[in-house]
Amino acid sequence: xxxxxxxxxxxxxxxxxxxxxxxxxxxxxxxxxxxxxxxxxxxxxxxxxxxxxxxxxxxxxxxxxxxxxxxxxxxxxxxxxxxxxxxxxxxxxxxxxxxxxxxxxxxxxxxxxxxxxxxxxxxxxxxxxxxxxxxxxxxxxxxxxxxxxxxxxxxxxxxxxxxxxxxxxxxxxxxxxxxxxxxxxxxxxxxxxxxxxxxxxxxxxxxxxxxxxxxxxxxxxxxxxxxxxxxxxxxxxxxxxxxxxxxxxxxxxxxxxxxxxxxxxxxxxxxxxxxxxxxxxxxxxxxxxxxxxxxxxxxxxxxxxxxxxxxxxxxxxxxxxxxxxxxxxxxxxxxxxxxxxxxxxxxx
Amino acid sequence: xxxxxxxxxxxxxxxxxxxxxxxxxxxxxxxxxxxxxxxxxxxxxxxxxxxxxxxxxxxxxxxxxxxxxxxxxxxxxxxxxxxxxxxxxxxxxxxxxxxxxxxxxxxxxxxxxxxxxxxxxxxxxxxxxxxxxxxxxxxxxxxxxxxxxxxxxxxxxxxxxxxxxxxxxxxxxxxxxxxxxxxxxxx
Numbered sequence: 246x247x248x249x250x251x252x253x254x255x256x257x258x259x260x261x262x263x264x265x266x267x268x269x270x271x272x273x274x275x276x277x278x279x280x281x282x283x284x285x286x287x288x289x290x291x292x293x294x295x296x297x298x299x300x301x302x303x304x305x306x307x308x309x310x311x312x313x314x315x316x317x318x319x320x321x322x323x324x325x326x327x328x329x330x331x332x333x334x335x336x337x338x339x340x341x342x343x344x345x346x347x348x349x350x351x352x353x354x355x356x357x358x359x360x361x362x363x364x365x366x367x368x369x370x371x372x373x374x375x376x377x378x379x380x381x382x383x384x385x386x387x388x389x390x391x392x393x394x395x396x397x398x399x400x401x402x403x404x405x406x407x408x409x410x411x412x413x414x415x416x417x418x419x420x421x422x423x424x425x426x427x428x429x430x431x432x433x434x435x436x437x438x439x440x441x442x443x444x445x446x447x448x449x450x451x452x453x454x455x456x457x458x459x460x461x462x463x464x465x466x467x468x469x470x471x472x473x474x475x476x477x478x479x480x481x482x483x484x485x486x487x488x489x490x491x492x493x494x495x496x497x498x499x500x501x502x503x504x505x506x507x508x509x510x511x512x513x514x515x516x517x518x519x520x521x522x523x524x525x526x527x528x529x530x531x532x533x534x535x536x537x538x539x540x541x542x543x544x545x546x547x548x549x550x551x552x553x554x555x556x557x558x559x560x561x562x563x564x565x566x567x568x569x570x571x572x573x574x575x576x577x578x579x580x581x582x583x584x585x586x587x588x589x590x591x592x593x
Numbered sequence: 594x595x596x597x598x599x600x601x602x603x604x605x606x607x608x609x610x611x612x613x614x615x616x617x618x619x620x621x622x623x624x625x626x627x628x629x630x631x632x633x634x635x636x637x638x639x640x641x642x643x644x645x646x647x648x649x650x651x652x653x654x655x656x657x658x659x660x661x662x663x664x665x666x667x668x669x670x671x672x673x674x675x676x677x678x679x680x681x682x683x684x685x686x687x688x689x690x691x692x693x694x695x696x697x698x699x700x701x702x703x704x705x706x707x708x709x710x711x712x713x714x715x716x717x718x719x720x721x722x723x724x725x726x727x728x729x730x731x732x733x734x735x736x737x738x739x740x741x742x743x744x745x746x747x748x749x750x751x752x753x754x755x756x757x758x759x760x761x762x763x764x765x766x767x768x769x770x771x772x773x774x775x776x777x778x779x780x
Contacts, residue, residue: 253721253744259643259652261636269653270631273660472653 260479262354264516268475268509271542337361339380342373350520354385366485366520369401374414387485389435392417398427407435471497471506478513487521498533508538512547519554528554528563545571549580552587613673620667627667631660634677638684645688645740647725655691659684682755685737689756692733727777731770738763739770 335343338356345351349368355361358380363372365386374382374393384391386400389407396414400407409418410432418425420435427433474497481490494514501507515530528551535547552567568584575581610618610626612633618626635656642655662683670679728736738756741747742763749767753760 253724254640254644254746257644257721257744259636259639260649261639261643261652265639265653266632266635269635269657269660270628272653272657273631273664276657276661277664472651475653476649 260476260483262479262483263352264482264513265479267543267546268506268513271509271538272506274542275538339377340375341382344371344373346370365400365402366487367402367522369399371397371399371412373397376414388421390419392419409433409435471501471504474500475506475510482517487517490517491521508534508541508543508547511537512543512550515547515550515554519550519557524554524557525560528558528560528567545575545578545580548574549578549584552584556587611674612676616667616670616673616676627664630663630676634680635660637677638680641681641745642684642688644744645685645737646691647721647728651691655684655687658687662687678751678755682757685741685755689733689737692736696732723778724774727774728770730777731773735766735770735773738766739774742767743771 334345335351337343337353339358339361341361343351343363346369349370350366351370352364352366353362354364360381360383362381362383362385365384372384372393374396376396382393384393384400386402386407389400389409391398391400391409393414393416396416397412398414398416399410399412401410402408407420409416409427411427411429413429415426415428418427418433418435425433474493478490478493478497481487481493491514494510494517497510498507498514501510511530511534515527515534518524518527518530531547531551531554535544535551538544548567548571552564552571555561555567556564565588568587571578571584572581572588578584610629612630615626615630615633619630638659639652639656642659643649643652646652646655659680663680666683670676672679728740731739738752738758741752741755742749747755749760749763752767753763756763758766
């Protein structure tokens, strides 16, 4: 065996995404706080933005990543971090433009000088990619991945199909089973494979906005290893099966109880519900996350997400209440400008 | 360690503090700095850990343990600009411990129940499945240096620093592992 197997390095990428990263960070903060290596942050009143405790720092960094990457131009008034509740555009660090149609959702997996990777969760998105052969530009949508160098193309996610059309240049489309090259003017429609059956689902899948049980009314703990369940949830999210992810997260929140990971599960559930177009359920999940760990690593982000989700749900009063609480607790927080904008836009 | 494409912080590179600056600030009690280090290196550490293990069952736990251990021993980092290899050293130590524990459990299970160890749970990569299946029979002392050399592309000198053994020992272990893997793949 003389040939090095370094190509395996690139093919064996870990199942690691921004939510995994945030979840593990939350666990690290909890463990360090338990050991008293790092004190837990406490939200403060206005003027106390000097807080430099680790938990707040974690939340700030989570926020910086989730909200500034990609940056939204112009400043998003009401959009969830990756969702377009109105048509909007994102500008990536290399100058590439991403135009989201109403209801479209995109999240950034990576945005660096050597590579950009986006995940399109819903809707129609037009990508105008600045030519640069030295970096990779990858868009994943359900099971389909689109790799480009410099081009303009559109990806549209429908119920059972993914549509890729090229306005200019050339892209490579991979659906997991085959790789095809599309040139200017060509379009490709790919059907999604049937979903894998949900393993021993104890309750039916939720297709409408689900009802989250209020605090203190948890049903009986289900079972299982939380780490394994988190992995299943991540896998479901990766394959675009948000209903299964939501179901798994709901089971997790029931079984975890007061475990520190419960806050992560609620936070992730909020993101999944938002991606499914259930902003009220998302807001409730973010509220629950924050109530479980008000000084935790995800608290600041959860509060900002709560405000955005209530606004998306049309509940102005709750949106303003959450945004105002955010501004008083984190006056120099990473979402402060957006929260000020939300309060201003909602009350004007 | 070879520099691989990795997660980059949101801050523009020109204004982003160096690892050394972040370490200095973290040591001085700036908790944001430690989080920034985590953000910068977690994905890379996760990648190396994942490929060393060949599966993801305990990936999150190991990344967590690595960074908690790093927070505990930040004062022991000698070269403040070498955070990434230092983190990988810690991760390798934890992976080694886990592999050794699993190997003992597998040997015991084989003795008691005469059942083979479970196959590695990898993505659908036939080539990797074969390699990791062969690797599962090796001790961590052989397996880890071989993976670092052949898959991660690290030099013998780098591996010797990562696992805390001499270059000649590493060279011998990689060679022995290669021999065993080749034999296993031929069978």
